[in-house]
Amino acid sequence: MSLRFRKSIRLAPGLRLNVSKSGVGVSVGPRGASIGFGQRGTYANVGIPGTGLSVRERIDSAPPAHRSPVQACSSLQFRVGLEDDGHATLRDGDGNKLSSRLEGEIKRQQGEQIRAWLEEHCEHWNQGIDRIVQVHLSTPSPEVRPLFFKRVAFCEDRPVEPVSRKLGILDRLSPERRRRVEDQNEGSSRAYEQQLAIWTSRKVAYEEQETQRHRTLEEGRFKDVAVMERVLADRLTGIEWPRETQVSYTIVGDGALVALDVDLPEIEEMPRQQARVGARGLQVLVRDKSDAQVRREYATHIHAVAFRLIGETFSVLPAAQAVLCSGYSQRSDKATGQARNDYLYSVRVPREAWTTVSFNNLAAVDPIACLERFEMRRKMTKTGMFEAIEPLEAVLREAPASPGAGGCG
Secondary structure, three states: OEEEEOOOOOOOOOEEEEEEOOEEEEEEOOOOEEEEEEOOEEEEEEEEOOOOEEEEEEOOOOOOOOOOOOHHHOOOOEEEEEOOOOEEEEEEOOOOEOOHHHHHHHHHHHHHHHHHHHHHHHHHHHHHHHHHHOHHHHOOOOOOOOHHHOOOOOOOOOOOOOOOOOOOHHHHHOHHHHHHHHHHHHHHHHHHHHHHHHHHHHHHHHHHHHHHHHHHHHHHHHHOHHHHHHHHHHHHHOOOOOOOEEEEEEEEOOOOEEEEEEEOOOHHHOOOEEEEEOOOOOEEEEEEOOHHHHHHHHHHHHHHHHHHHHHHHHHHOOOOOEEEEEEEEEEEOOOOOOEEEEEEEEEEEEHHHHOOOOHHHHHHOOHHHHHOOOEEEEEEOOOOOEEOEOOOOOOOOOOOOOOOOOOOO
8 A cells, every 4th residue: 555745845046126116125035925125114025826815014113214215216117136146136127137337226225135135045945955854853752642633623603693673663663664674583583593403413413523533543543453554644644745755554463563665765856955145245156065965965864754754653553563664766777777676774663762762852863873773774885875775574573672761862
C-alpha cells in the first residue's frame, strides 16, 4: 500500500516600485506579500492570491513633515526590478531605464528601506531552504496526543429565533391588518421551528458520528490493524512536506512493528543557492553552494525525513513498539543504464529508546547523530557520499536496551 503527500515551497524574489502623484512608493516581496514605502509611510501588505482578500498595516511612525516626494517624477509611474546579476534597477512604465539622475534621487530617498527589505527577503529565502533540510523540527513527541483524535464540535450556527412584529395603532384598529401581522408572525415562528428541528437533527447525527469516530480511533488504533492503517495514512497525508515523497508501509503482526519504505528525493532536487545583499549598492547576490555543502545538506535532509516519519508513527500508533524505516533513491545501473532503487539507509528504532529524545529542543538535535544511536545499516562517507545497502528485515524481535537517559541533543 502506498500513499503520496506533498507540499511545495516556492522561493523567488520580487521587488516593485511605484512613483505616483502622492509620492515615491516601493513594493517588494513575493506574490501575496509585500511591503510599501512612500510619502504616507511604510505599510506591510499580506494577501491570499486568488481570493481578493488582503490586509494592509502601517509598520512605521508618521514620516517627518519635511520629507517630500521626488518632485520631478510626481506624475510618473516607475517600478524596481532585479537584473540577472541581482542589481536593483529603476524603470518607467514602458520598461525603459530611468536617467541616472532620477534613479540616483529615488535610491537616495528610499535606498536604506529598499536595502533593509532586500536583506529580510534574503533571510526568508535562506530560511525556506533550511526548512527543507530540517524537516524533523516539527516531529511530535510520542507522549503528545495527536490533535486529530480530539472531538470536533458541531460548527453549524443555531437558527436565530425571529422577533415578532408588534401591532401598531393602525393594526389594532383594522382587523384585516391585525390578521396580516399575526399571520406573518405565525409563519415566521413555524419556519423557525422547522429550521430548529432540522438543525437539532443534524447536530445529534453529527455528534453520534463524531462519538463513533472518536471511539473507533481511540480503541482501534491500539488493536485493529485496519484502523491503524487508516490512522497512519490520515496522519501522513496531513503533513506539510517540502518535497513530494512516497511512502509504503507494512504493519506487522498486531501492530507491534511498523515498517516504512521511503522513496527519498534525489540530491539533484536539493537547493543549490544562497542569497545575500551585497555590501555595496542595492544588489542581491545569489551564489552556488559547494558540492560538499549540498551533499551534507542532502544527508541531513534524508535522515530528517526518517526522523519525522518515525516520530509521526510512534505518535499516532501507541501499539507500535518499534519502527523500521528504510530509505531508497533511484540510481542508474552502470551495467544496463536502467534506473534501480538503491537503499541508502535502514534503521530500526524501539519506542522506549525513542522517548529519550528531547522533543522540546529539536533544534539541538542532529537527525544523523540521533539515528546512529539505533540499529542501522548505512554506508556513508564523511563527505555525505552513499553506497547501496541491503535493508534490515521487517521481523518482530526483542527491543534492545534503551540508551542512556541523556537523549539526542
